[in-house]
Amino acid sequence: MSAQHAQSKIAMHRHTTWLLTLLSLLVMQACDSDTPTGPLGDLPSEPDLGSYVPPELDMAPIVSPPPTRLDGSMDPSEGSYGAPCEVASDCREGVCVTAGEGHICSRACATTCEPFPDGQAAYCRYDPAQNSDNFACYPSQNRLCQACVDPSQCDGAPCVETSEGLRCTQPCRDSADCPSDFTCQEEACLPVNGSCDCGSSNVGETRVCQQQNAYGQCFGEETCDPAEGWVGCSAETPAQERCDGVDQNCNGLIDEDVTSATCQVSNEHGSCEGVEVCVGEGGRECFGPTPSAETCDLVDNDCDGQID
Ligand SMILES: [Ca+2]
Ligand SMILES: [Ca+2]
Ligand SMILES: [Ca+2]
Numbered sequence: 001m002s003a004q005h006a007q008s009k010i011a012m013h014r015h016t017t018w019l020l021t022l023l024s025l026l027v028m029q030a031c032d033s034d035t036p037t038g039p040l041g042d043l044p045s046e047p048d049l050g051s052y053v054p055p056e057l058d059m060a061p062i063v064s065p066p067p068t069r070l071d072g073s074m075d076p077s078e079g080s081y082g083a084p085c086e087v088a089s090d091c092r093e094g095v096c097v098t099a100g101e102g103h104i105c106s107r108a109c110a111t112t113c114e115p116f117p118d119g120q121a122a123y124c125r126y127d128p129a130q131n132s133d134n135f136a137c138y139p140s141q142n143r144l145c146q147a148c149v150d151p152s153q154c155d156g157a158p159c160v161e162t163s164e165g166l167r168c169t170q171p172c173r174d175s176a177d178c179p180s181d182f183t184c185q186e187e188a189c190l191p192v193n194g195s196c197d198c199g200s201s202n203v204g205e206t207r208v209c210q211q212q213n214a215y216g217q218c219f220g221e222e223t224c225d226p227a228e229g230w231v232g233c234s235a236e237t238p239a240q241e242r243c244d245g246v247d248q249n250c251n252g253l254i255d256e257d258v259t260s261a262t263c264q265v266s267n268e269h270g271s272c273e274g275v276e277v278c279v280g281e282g283g284r285e286c287f288g289p290t291p292s293a294e295t296c297d298l299v300d301n302d303c304d305g306q307i308d
Pocket of ligand 2: 241246247248249250251252253254255256
């Protein structure tokens with residue numbers, strides 16, 4: 001082996017050693033997971049969390065859908081309990097009732113009602129104005145002096161007798177809660193004079209009045225006195241018709257149905273049977289033949305049953 005060849009061999013050995021060292025360094029770097037590397041080989045350093053400012057979040061409230069009822073229907077959707085209506089057919093349950101100035105859908109009831117969806121209390125009653133005795137749920141209203149037969153029609157307030165018949169009262173704590181001409185008694189506003197139609201606003205007003213009994217119905221006129229109510233009814237008390245030229249039973253007929261009876265026309269010659277007839281103001285008169293002295297004329301002149 002020449003000296004030149006030996007030098008060349010040493011140089012090659014050095015070159016091989018350097019390549020192996022470089023290769024092993026590359027392998028070690030590839031296996032180090034803590035030091036990510038990629039095709040670019042130059043990743044940014046880890047972010048500094050200490051100076052991290054999160055972006056501002058949109059904190060608008062979450063809008064949830066309207067509450068649903070147990071039967072799953074939404075309130076108050078078109079035609080449901082409490083929804084506005086004009087006629088019964090607008091409503092799912094076929095009942096449209098007055099509510100203030102307008103109408104709302106309601107339902108039939110027997111005694112009680114659940115509140116309307118807006119929280120308004122509901123009362124089971126019938127509406128006298130609608131000419132129907134079907135009970136339905138009505139929103140609470142001031143029904144003072146409206147006709148009634150039962151407190152359920154007065155939204156819980158008593159139904160009392162007035163000079164106009166049974167009328168609703170209005171709940172109260174004291175008389176300050178009641179309109180003028182009304183006073184609070186036992187937590188109900190009552191008309192001070194017993195009348196819903198006569199008060200300080202119509203002093204001296206007159207209206208038709210009547211007297212009624214088994215014989216008939218007579219009409220007259222009465223006057224409003226705020227202290228006492230309607231007073232001075234001029235109507236006669238109906239009575240059995242009698243023969244006197246006056247209409248006692250106020251049916252427009254004078255001395256009608258006054259029965260006729262037999263009667264006797266009497267004088268010194270005897271008594272003849274006649275018929276009693278009503279002649280009005282003069283009372284009854286007996287109409288029949290006048291007895292006379294018996295004469296020969298084939299007539300029983302003295303009415304004794306014997307001719308001539
Ligand atoms: Ca009469
Ligand atoms: Ca009469
Ligand atoms: Ca005779």
